[in-house]
Amino acid sequence: MFILPPxxxxxxxxxALYLTVVELRELRLHWKWWGWWLSVxxxxxxxxxxxxxxxxxYRRREQARA
Numbered sequence: 001m002f003i004l005p006p007x008x009x010x011x012x013x014x015x016a017l018y019l020t021v022v023e024l025r026e027l028r029l030h031w032k033w034w035g036w037w038l039s040v041x042x043x044x045x046x047x048x049x050x051x052x053x054x055x056x057x058y059r060r061r062e063q064a065r066a
Contacts, residue, residue: 012046016046016049017041017042037052
């Protein structure tokens with residue numbers, strides 16, 4: 001009974017980190033940015049991942065304008 005919640009949290013954290021890596025590979029950022037974003041997602045979980053998605057959308061929109 002008490003094992004299930006930590007497993008669910010670990011799984012969702014692993015999923016968020018995986019999605020972060022997929023997004024960062026597409027953005028082709030410097031390795032320091034990789035470390036920063038991965039640590040934000042690690043500390044803030046899905047809130048950090050959603051912040052990365054917003055940042056990626058902003059960068060794509062700015063690059064499309066240029």
